[in-house]
Amino acid sequence: MSERAAPFYCPYCGEEDLRPGEEGHGAWECAGCNRAFRLKFLGLLARGLDGPDTEGKRI
Known part of the structure; x- marks a missing residue:
């Protein structure tokens, strides 16, 4: 496990x-x-790579 991330500014x-x-x-x-x-880290989005900007195409 890595150490906590620090903000830059x-x-x-x-x-x-x-x-x-x-x-x-x-x-x-x-x-x-x-x-x-x-x-606070809220989590990953469920849509993953198939977001609205990829129009359902796999990268």
């Missing part, structure tokens, strides 16, 4: 000075705008 201000938050897994704090946010 703050989604609010774009600053790169981020630190893991104290709120637990997925929580991050931005030193630039003093905001805290949480990242």
Whole structure:
């Protein structure tokens, strides 16, 4: 298992000075705008490669 993925920049201000938050897994704090946010992986989409942009054709 790999380590958790880290965001490259703050989604609010774009600053790169981020630190893991104290709120637990997925929580991050931005030193630039003093905001805290949480990242969460929701899962894979059920449609897979047969999405509307492929028009039902296999790649």
